[in-house]
Amino acid sequence: MQYIKKQNTEPADWNNWFTVPPNRRSYDYGADDRSLPDLRLAKSFLINEQHSLCAYCQQKITLENASIEHVTPKEHNKELSTNYFNLVAVCKKQQVLDPLTGNLHCDSTRGSELLPPLIFYSNAQSTDQNLNKYFSAYSTREVVPKHRLDMNTKNQVEAFISQLNLNHSIIKNKRAKDVLTGISIAANSVADKQRYWRAQYTRILLDLGHPFREYLLVYIGPKIGLN
Ligand SMILES: [Zn+2]
Structure with missing residues (x-):
């Protein structure tokens, strides 16, 4: 998890990036951003904003292996589906399924479930600035709730980790390798x-x-x- 420092207002061209001729908002763009080149500009903006790390699992992402993710899913609030503050870049399901990870990638792991309100909430900063209040990582890079959280907060943090499957062995090992190598x-x-x-x-x-x-x-x- 990382704190994503969103701008105070949406980028100047944001609306144009999400408008599909003739003057229709692109609600249902899905992963098909190749046919909508301007969406790639939006995705590129989000990737830069996140220092090229997936908003959820922190793997490195590029324009090719990331997709635009709705923090509050489209199914729950269509109006937010092109809202700058509701969108982040996440790693995307690979074309060829990995026998170990299967479909596990952050653009599809949780489906249309809502995330716990504590951590992500709609139409505001995408993430709470005090994320490190909630998450800890063992030296194995397993993500866990911080000690001494109240029961409700702890439950929400656990739900978040489980919904996004953040401790899947492949992701955990990758995290361990990248982060720990740097730190050590x-x-x-x-x-x-x-x-x-x-x-x-x-x-x-x-x-x-x-x-x-x-x-x-x-x-x-x-x-x-x-x-
Ligand atoms: Zn990810």
């Missing part, structure tokens, strides 16, 4: 780690292809007070 590069003590990442921050930020760039921006930067 630094020395052992917290102070050493902070010094290391502060020193590397600008260099990695400017290196668009750096393997840990997204993780530095999303996870490590906020921890060391850099973004």
Whole structure:
């Protein structure tokens, strides 16, 4: 999970990206964004906004392996289906089914179920800025509710993890590899780690292809007070 810092207002061209000639809003675009090139601009905008990480499972995403996801599903509120604040980019079901993951990808895992209101809510910032109040990760990168949450909050966090199947072994292993490799590069003590990442921050930020760039921006930067 990451906090997605949405703009205060929708991007200037947002409405145009979602308008299909002749002047129809594209409610039912689904995954067919190839036939609607402007939707790819919207998707690209969302991917950049999320530092190229899936909004739910945090795998790296690109224009080709991501789709636009309705936080509040279309089935529940059609009007929100093109609302900037209701849309995020997530990893997409692969064409060839993986025998282990099957259909498991974030654009299809939960179907049209509503997510717990605590974490995602419609027509507002997509995510709560204090996500780290709710989630913790073991060293195995299994996502779990934080200690000492009240029962209602804990239930919602557990429901969220389960609805999106965030601890599926494939996703968990990938997370462990990507995140932990980045973090473990630094020395052992917290102070050493902070010094290391502060020193590397600008260099990695400017290196668009750096393997840990997204993780530095999303996870490590906020921890060391850099973004
Ligand atoms: Zn995902």
